[in-house]
Amino acid sequence: MHPYVTIFGHIIGSYAIMSFIAIVISALMAVFFFSKFYNINKEDVFYAFLFALIGCFLGAKLLYIFINLPILIQYILAGKFNDMYLSLIRGGLVFYGGLFGTIFGLWIYAKTFNISFKTLFFIAVPVIPLFHSIARIGCFLAGCCYGIEYHGFGSVIFQKTPYARIGIPLFPTQLIESACNMIIFLILFITYKKFKGTFKTCALYCILYSITRFTLEFFRGDVERGIIIGLSTSQWISIILFIIGIILIIKENKTVTDK
């Protein structure tokens, strides 16, 4: 669609701009809305958000490097250091790496400044699908994370992108994932007060998102998906996330029964 825009002579990725918008909206929601439900300083929430942001970027990049290690090694062996640099820095990010990085960033902040990690975690969970929903629109603009060839209703044809197959109708995986994430966010938003102080919000997110991602992975058309025993890396992580969600629900229900 529109992978890049030029601002003051600098080529800037549309994805980066959408990510920036997503960061700002998510920060505002976390600091001014979700933190209201807990006895926590807004400043701490903001700092924790910054730590989570750093963790998110580093985690997403590390998982990307891990998945693309063979390609990066090939670049090094072939002496193509410029290509390796571009792949490494501008190549991409992997959502699940970002998710675990975010949690790690929050944990580091909580441990360093002696703040309840659980509280920070409960505030962060509903913001994740909101951030993801907006960022996925950036994927659509960039033309990455594209779908398989599809000629039915809602198919999209990319004309100007370095990533997707040009001129072929494709399944709009980015837009569908964005819409699903927004629905997940709305569900978490509505149920947030009810599930306050419990892991139910987290469990709900784990279950809903893992199902969404697992299904959508079958419609993804990008070539390198990091396939392990017939399933992509993200599908394996989705299975783990789903199991975590179920365990959390069982644990929460058990706690309620015990009380």
Place this chain on the structure above:
Amino acid sequence: MAVGSLVLGIVGIVFSFIFQPIGLICSIVGLILSIVARKKEPSGMATAGLVCSIIGLVLNLILVIACGACIGAAGAGASWLNSIS
């Protein structure tokens, strides 16, 4: 610590226009330092460091991230970026 965060924040902003990976590292370190400084003893210098580091981080991230959340497509992206630069 507050002075360090301010210096790193400014360096981060400057390097965002020259070489983003270094700018990114400076901004991240500056941000952490400024938060630690503000938590220990809030001062104008630490606040300035925090603001500069946030601006540096945002600028570097925006200029570094070409495409996100996607696995693969690195080769295509790299050669395309090579062809336009």
